[in-house]
Amino acid sequence: MTDLLTPVLSANWADDRPWRINNYERRGGYDALRKALDMQPDDVIALVKDANLRGRGGAGFPTGMKWSFVPKDNPNPKYLVVNADESEPGTCKDIPLMMASPHTLVEGIIIASHAIGVSHAFIYVRGEVLHVARRLQQAVREAYSAGYLGRNILGKGLDLELTVHSGAGAYICGEETALLDSLEGRRGQPRLRPPFPAVAGLYASPTVVNNVESIASVPSIVANGKEWFQSMGTEKSKGFTLYSLSGHVKKPGQFEAPMGITLRELIDLGGGMRDGHKLKFWTPGGSSTPLLTAEHMDMPLDYEATAAAGSMLGTKALQCFDETTSVVRSTLRFVEFYKHESCGKCTPCREGTWWLVQILMRIERGEGVEGDIEKLLDLSENIGGRSFCALADGAVATVTSAIKHFRSEFEAGYTTPAWELFPYEKSALFEAKPLAAASEHAGAQQKVGTH
């Protein structure tokens, strides 16, 4: 039986300046790289595949399998792009990882590049986290100086360039093909697939796009072996992972645990819900994963159980809302996010999210009209699955799951403003007065979008 928490990626976060290369090396950092460079590339791929590391960016696709899809006979250069565009609402695991221990990621990138046959890798980090950009840039400079990057790495013949690339504020660039367009200096809009990036990705060359946490998990697997990795987790969801607890809990934070810990266990570790309040609803993996309620608190947080409950593990971003929270309000705010972040390429998403917001706004004001709920569901059906990428699916998941679990709150919005049913100041973490312009507030949210 493994311990409740198993820090691996986060094990050095409380060290003195863990972001510096000498402190990372003192803990055995870059030993896994030495070991990997003595292995055949295919053996590294097989190890990661056999360990059953699944992508930690949300979709859960097996990382080693993704690597093995890169065609060996393609004459173009191969690229590795790390998706560090962490922007899914609720998701806050990669940012602390890169802030505290950027070398864990850099070491993983070098090992993965050796495995896939990459000579130029990129870290696409969202632009809105300045200090993370600094820590990454410095880590890469240090790795070059130490001979872990550049020509003939550690005398083993591997050549690798690594470029840190800061984005400019667009959630959609977390979608891997939009990310590639953005990295090519274009508007970040998803591409039609096939061809998949493994065949025609960056500059139409074979490309692997992996999440930060996925790549950062590789050095420990190389160092400790697949059996070690598989000794943690549930039957089909193996290993350790970062769970991010946020919202109305006493102590939110990052918890690195074997796959399959429950929300109840995590909330207990976080000291419980804030005093005098109880959990009303939560998301297992960011706002794009259908919300769940208190009845799902004992469900193992792994890929299979969350799917069986009608949701997804996603990014393991556990946003917890207590009974003061209006579901209509939270749904509106989530959908406003998707409307703002829709890239505008596909009509169902571009127009549909706009209409969802209009209807949710009038329900929030207590001015919903008979049939609005049906209209929301009908719109959702015509948005989800009818666009190039999964942004649209995420946008409607939040609506349909909220209506499924809390339909009566939406019905109440035909007659009563949400802020009367759930005074907004009660949800704030500090003593607060009612919002001055609650009734105009929803209108004020509207931002100048990208289209």
Added chain:
Amino acid sequence: MSGFKSYFEKSGGIDVADDATNLTDEHREEIRQIAARYPQKRSALLPALHLVQSVDGRVSPKGLEMCAEELGITTAEANGVATFYTMYKRKKAGKHHVGVCSTALCAIMGGDHIFETLSEHLGVGNDETTEDGSVTLERVECNAGCDYAPVVMVNWEFFDNMTPDSAIRLVDDLAAGNPVTSTRGAEITSWREAERVLAGFDDGRTDEGPAGGPASLLGVEIAAEKGWKAPDPAALPANDTEGESK
């Protein structure tokens, strides 16, 4: 339909009538340096636009031209990219950029109250700059600091666990030029200097600030207290040669 209104009136493009610029040949050379980081130079467009903002305080017409010339694209293509991403400013921004997270979780935990308070205190609305030019206030989308909600960003540095009162003190200090340090980052410089770092130019502040705030370290600290850790690879029941004993 009477409740609906158009939001397109404020979505104007880059003001090309104002052609003021501080860009010099030195910056042109820096754009070339950025381009050299990539196999294809167009990839340098995003960081190059950050560099333009660090000099001109917005995406200037001259900046678009310079990027286009150096990266082998048309100004229309550069403009199309610049207007797609929210971090690029079409009009001149203030010395400091203050972003209040307004996505659901932060908004509900108090972000809406913080924005309302700041907006009233500063006398500006969303995406507007104070008369003295010290602060541009903006609602921002989820900034990946949800375990520190409500979050405010200053020049894209974290200010965690904010309240309306602490937010007022923050903007007052910024306006007065008092030293301000991020909860989990460096001392605040200016939005333009931050933009230069995002273009990939070091400002020597990497070692400032902690590894993480209390929420980042919570799980690690509980594990240390309880003696919880990942299994010992040498002690696995079915250990084989893959497991490196330590």
